[in-house]
Amino acid sequence: MLPGPDQIIACPQCGHLARRPTLSSGNTFHSVQWSDGRLEAPMLPEYPDLTRCRGCRALYWIRDARQVGEVDCWHEDIEDAPQEWQVAERVDEPGLDEYADALEAQMATDRDDELFLRIRYWWLFNDPQREEQSLAERGSGRRKRRNKKVLAISEKHASRMEANLERLAKLLDARKPPERIMKAEIARQTGRLDQAIALLEKCPAGLREYSDQILVFARDGDRVVRPLSD
Numbered sequence: 001m002l003p004g005p006d007q008i009i010a011c012p013q014c015g016h017l018a019r020r021p022t023l024s025s026g027n028t029f030h031s032v033q034w035s036d037g038r039l040e041a042p043m044l045p046e047y048p049d050l051t052r053c054r055g056c057r058a059l060y061w062i063r064d065a066r067q068v069g070e071v072d073c074w075h076e077d078i079e080d081a082p083q084e085w086q087v088a089e090r091v092d093e094p095g096l097d098e099y100a101d102a103l104e105a106q107m108a109t110d111r112d113d114e115l116f117l118r119i120r121y122w123w124l125f126n127d128p129q130r131e132e133q134s135l136a137e138r139g140s141g142r143r144k145r146r147n148k149k150v151l152a153i154s155e156k157h158a159s160r161m162e163a164n165l166e167r168l169a170k171l172l173d174a175r176k177p178p179e180r181i182m183k184a185e186i187a188r189q190t191g192r193l194d195q196a197i198a199l200l201e202k203c204p205a206g207l208r209e210y211s212d213q214i215l216v217f218a219r220d221g222d223r224v225v226r227p228l229s230d
């Protein structure tokens with residue numbers, strides 16, 4: 001993995017500066033493909049496309065922020081950059097609240113934006129389940145504390161997530177194999193197992209190695225997000 005230069009961007013609302021890292025090159029070594037479509041790839045980090053300004057607390061798309069400069073820490077001395085660039089803090093990763101607020105504020109301008117926000121909101125909601133399984137695999141004693149975290153997240157976002165997944169399932173196009181699998185996964189996780197099975201049984205070749213694994217979970221009545229094997 002090779003980092004690219006950091007972009008110095010200005011909040012579109014108040015001009016507060018933030019620093020957004022970029023990636024020059026990455027790879028999918030040691031990555032894990034999850035049944036909900038999330039690819040966890042330590043050597044291919046995703047940097048935020050949406051963030052909350054630390055100055056005025058407004059949510060904004062990174063693409064709407066003016067880029068005022070660039071700092072390439074590999075090739076230049078940070079001391080040569082203007083003082084305000086040096087002290088600019090790294091953009092915050094959006095959390096569940098940020099995605100929920102962005103959807104409520106209708107920040108999606110087209111289908112791709114809406115898919116992006118709804119899918120990432122869902123992935124974050126599933127993250128405690130992922131952590132739980134990773135910790136269980138390592139036999140860690142931190143499981144109990146995690147359970148509490150899972151509960152806290154569930155209570156606050158559970159009803160919003162229900163509406164999110166209902167809308168997301170409508171948006172996803174079953175004629176496109178990756179979207180078909182995601183649609184089936186939503187059906188599986190929300191307990192509509194027959195629908196999940198029907199979608200997965202007719203999944204076209206190409207992604208069968210993944211869809212067949214999810215089909216087994218659905219037939220077992222398993223509703224939890226699961227890692228898939230290659």
Ligand SMILES: [Zn+2]
Nearest residue numbers: 011014053056
């Ligand atoms: Zn701001």
